[in-house]
Amino acid sequence: MDQSFQIADEEVNGVPVVSATGEIDVATAPPLRDRLQALATSGKSTVVVNLLGVTFLDSTALGVLVGALKRCRESGGDLPLVITEPRILKVFEITGLTGVFPIYASVDDAVRSVA
């Protein structure tokens, strides 16, 4: 596993925020999927995913996020993303997912949108 990949959890104004850093690929996406699934299982229908520290993201990571978004929306919640890095935004743009996820430039903006 990429040693630089990390996941951190916090709550901001009562909203769970999962922050990922490093490269999210076929090797590192499973821990992110597990973390998001655990939050859904514990009844959190809305989770902010902070990708500000992510330097690489592939289709496996997109699949994890799409799956989590589906679970959140089925529970009446949402999965706002926080992205500013153009390389990461580009991956969402070319796959047509910028129209699917709510995307914000800061954690505060994302939390405000759902709080």
Next chain:
Amino acid sequence: MSTAGGQTATLAVDLSIPVQADLVVLARLTAATVAGRAGFGVEDIEDLRLAVEELCLSLVGGAKDGRLHLTYECEGDAITVACRYEDAGTPAGPPGQGADDLSLRILDALVDEHGRQIRDGHPSAWLCKRRSDQPA
């Protein structure tokens, strides 16, 4: 790759890795190294890194064994990456087996050409990316 005399040289690199999630990074690291040596700019290198990752994923799908054989060839302003998946004994699937829609959309957007085929009985895929005019 340009030589001192302005000639175009060919750079070819072969890589063989076990199908293991934490080793796919080697495929994209090699792509970045070859592209850097060939004078590709940062944006092109990043595009190629992701495209090679998707090329591998599109072949192996959820497989957890076998090997991936990659060949990187740089000639003129283009890099061609060919990838062949050899499974661990089960029959080869059709070309593109495991390729999902997201991988194909990413490849469509990031490279000039890509394709799939059965080569010597093994699922294979390839891509070609040409250097853009951006500064290296």
